[in-house]
Amino acid sequence: MRINPEIRKNPFRLSFLSVAVICCVALSIVFFYISHVNNRETQERYTQEKMELILNDFETQLRMMEDVSLRIASNYEFHPYYFEENIARELSMLETFQQYRYYTALTEEYFLYYGGDRIYRSAGSTLDLELFMRTKTEDRDEWGRFLEELETMQEQKDFTRVYGELKVLPALGDVYVLIPLRVRETGSKKTAVLGFVVKPEALEERFQLVSGGMEGGMALYGKDGEVFFAGTEGEPEQGGRDGMTVISEDGRYRLRCPVQKERSMQSSLFFLQMVLVLVDVCLVFVIANIFAAKAYRPIQTLTEKYYGKVSQKKENHENALDELGYMMDSMLQKNQEAAEQIRNNQKLLRNQLLQMLLDGCAFVEVLPFLDRVGICLPGPVYCVISLSFEKEEGASKEFLSDLQEELEQLSDAAEKEYIYAVCGFERKLLNVICSMPAEERKNALTEMVIAVAESFAYRPLIGIGNPYQALRNLPASWLESMDELQNRKKEAEKAENHGAVYQYHVEELRRITAVLENGNEKEAEKRLAGFAGQLGQEPMSMLMRQNIMADFLGEMRKLYEKYQLEISRKNISFLISARTAQDFERAAENMIREFCEGYEAAVSREREEESDRICEYINAHFSEYDISIESVAEKLHTSTDAVRQAVLKHTGKLYRDYLIYLRIEYAKVLLCQEDISVADLCGKVGYGNVSYFIKLFREITGVTPAKYRKQAKGEAGAQALRNGDWDEKSGEKAGETV
Numbered sequence: 001m002r003i004n005p006e007i008r009k010n011p012f013r014l015s016f017l018s019v020a021v022i023c024c025v026a027l028s029i030v031f032f033y034i035s036h037v038n039n040r041e042t043q044e045r046y047t048q049e050k051m052e053l054i055l056n057d058f059e060t061q062l063r064m065m066e067d068v069s070l071r072i073a074s075n076y077e078f079h080p081y082y083f084e085e086n087i088a089r090e091l092s093m094l095e096t097f098q099q100y101r102y103y104t105a106l107t108e109e110y111f112l113y114y115g116g117d118r119i120y121r122s123a124g125s126t127l128d129l130e131l132f133m134r135t136k137t138e139d140r141d142e143w144g145r146f147l148e149e150l151e152t153m154q155e156q157k158d159f160t161r162v163y164g165e166l167k168v169l170p171a172l173g174d175v176y177v178l179i180p181l182r183v184r185e186t187g188s189k190k191t192a193v194l195g196f197v198v199k200p201e202a203l204e205e206r207f208q209l210v211s212g213g214m215e216g217g218m219a220l221y222g223k224d225g226e227v228f229f230a231g232t233e234g235e236p237e238q239g240g241r242d243g244m245t246v247i248s249e250d251g252r253y254r255l256r257c258p259v260q261k262e263r264s265m266q267s268s269l270f271f272l273q274m275v276l277v278l279v280d281v282c283l284v285f286v287i288a289n290i291f292a293a294k295a296y297r298p299i300q301t302l303t304e305k306y307y308g309k310v311s312q313k314k315e316n317h318e319n320a321l322d323e324l325g326y327m328m329d330s331m332l333q334k335n336q337e338a339a340e341q342i343r344n345n346q347k348l349l350r351n352q353l354l355q356m357l358l359d360g361c362a363f364v365e366v367l368p369f370l371d372r373v374g375i376c377l378p379g380p381v382y383c384v385i386s387l388s389f390e391k392e393e394g395a396s397k398e399f400l401s402d403l404q405e406e407l408e409q410l411s412d413a414a415e416k417e418y419i420y421a422v423c424g425f426e427r428k429l430l431n432v433i434c435s436m437p438a439e440e441r442k443n444a445l446t447e448m449v450i451a452v453a454e455s456f457a458y459r460p461l462i463g464i465g466n467p468y469q470a471l472r473n474l475p476a477s478w479l480e481s482m483d484e485l486q487n488r489k490k491e492a493e494k495a496e497n498h499g500a501v502y503q504y505h506v507e508e509l510r511r512i513t514a515v516l517e518n519g520n521e522k523e524a525e526k527r528l529a530g531f532a533g534q535l536g537q538e539p540m541s542m543l544m545r546q547n548i549m550a551d552f553l554g555e556m557r558k559l560y561e562k563y564q565l566e567i568s569r570k571n572i573s574f575l576i577s578a579r580t581a582q583d584f585e586r587a588a589e590n591m592i593r594e595f596c597e598g599y600e601a602a603v604s605r606e607r608e609e610e611s612d613r614i615c616e617y618i619n620a621h622f623s624e625y626d627i628s629i630e631s632v633a634e635k636l637h638t639s640t641d642a643v644r645q646a647v648l649k650h651t652g653k654l655y656r657d658y659l660i661y662l663r664i665e666y667a668k669v670l671l672c673q674e675d676i677s678v679a680d681l682c683g684k685v686g687y688g689n690v691s692y693f694i695k696l697f698r699e700i701t702g703v704t705p706a707k708y709r710k711q712a713k714g715e716a717g718a719q720a721l722r723n724g725d726w727d728e729k730s731g732e733k734a735g736e737t738v
Helices: 011-074 080-085 087-102 129-136 140-154 200-211 270-306 320-359 363-373 397-408 439-454 471-498 507-517 521-537 542-562 569-576 581-621 629-635 640-651 655-673 678-684 690-701 705-723
Strands: 109-113 118-121 126-128 167-171 174-185 188-198 219-221 227-230 243-247 254-258 381-388 418-424 429-436 461-464
Touching (some): 011 087, 011 188, 011 243, 011 254, 011 270, 087 109, 087 118, 126 129, 129 140, 140 167, 140 174, 174 200, 188 200, 320 418, 320 471, 381 471, 397 418, 397 429, 397 439, 429 439, 439 461, 507 521, 507 542, 507 581, 542 569, 542 581, 569 581, 581 629, 581 640, 581 655, 629 640, 655 678, 655 690, 655 705, 678 690, 678 705
Antiparallel strands (some): 109 118, 109 188, 219 227, 219 254, 381 429, 381 461, 418 429
């Protein structure tokens, strides 16, 4: 078949390429992130190696200074008592002291301090201490701190070697390494201090030399966080993301500097990596294009196959997907139209079947078709309510259809109450068929139907037929409702023509008492207020008013007697003496309140009696085979929920558990009293399956029926032996045969 030449464009290509672009971007981001992380780790490792090299060299230089201190402390020429006795050899001592100036690469300047105000310098001269400090800085606070540290070092006495623990001191603009020396003198101990003066510039130059060059600021810290040295670019930020800290093995020194950038082969391979990424992107685009073509091929084939078969094309489409969508929309529209036509036909057929039931014609022929069209009329009580909107010009076909659907939603399958409405569009008439389980439900269903009908925009004329026990008598109820509807129409026409006498129907009072019987006090008072208001607006004779009050009193007396209540004489007198509609309303409200006060106690008492009746019935018939909860409810004319609640309230058990309990207990009694087989026992307690009974008996008692009988007889024999009435020779109880 020829393909529409316009179906060319592949709609999947853009989608697949978009997904490919997203994947490429995501992969590129992941690639660059991984590359960045690897580069960062390499830089950190590179920086750490450099910093460890710097710290190791710094500790090596400190050990060289300790070696110098060892040599000086071991030479008697530098002992204080030797100076006192050989003051003329001071120049010789200074020349010897000058020989140690090249031992360490950090500095050539160092000094000896024996106390007092003089120091011996490695330059081969002595110098006043204050003049020495003045050459360094004019800050006297720094002088004081420096002198305090020298005195502290002199007071150090705890030596394990000929020199004490060194201390790195940043002071006077330089870094000082102070080492206390132990020198001996007869009868006493004196401590000298050897100090090395390290210039910050020399320290930084040494760090750069050892590491091969470091970028950014560097700083050397002590164990307690004091700054020993900061590079020319300043102290690096503490806790910064780009900074690294390395601690010496003994934990006394910490070096911090920024992460160094390594010019490695990774940087040179970046261009090659970018080329590979671009190649991968191109491959992804090619694969996406191939997948788009593969995905589009089945749709294109399907469109070619059914093109022109589903519907006549009315517009051009740029691709096969749009063409397929157009065909599916056409099919869906046709299916919806067909389904709507079927629903309308079913609705029309159901309306005709219901009308045939009302007419009473072909009753036997109609019954088999009710289930097929979804009509459920289980009964056994039926009545018809007719609603007429003949006087309402705005009551259209749509209005009646909406009311019909709303009324049919009142059906309650759980309560076996079903409502169906038959529309007569020409006469603006709705005939409502009510199927109910008991005649007592008529008033409640009537109230619901009338409430729904009056909730719509137009108020109908209502005719209500009497309830009947068989579906065959439904036409009689319908004719009665139509007769009452005709009477209502005549009364309405008479009221319009004369307008002098108010016409009322006792059904209005019955609606009030029906609501009251359901325990709805507020709704009853609301309906009473509406009825009394209507009495006050319409003129009526005294005889009519007395009839209304008598009817109301009669309806209320029925309610009181039903629940075994008594109307107070005061309320009766108040009602009889009413002269106006307001007096009638107040008297009726008092009577309604009085009824509601005793209603709850009466209902509770009635429920208690019903619960006792249910439990008594179950206790008397538990051994029957078919004693399901539904059969109990049907026998006692109540609901299954009432049966469940009664059993739970009286026994604390669910219905099934209580039934099992009664049957097993009865089985125990029979096993102890009668020599009965397990099969007969199973039938006697209400079970038809022996294996199921044995399994259930074992679950409850822990043993089988046969074993239970044996145990029971053994216990009985033991008891008889204890009582002394057991015959040991025959193995029988005296006066009994086992």
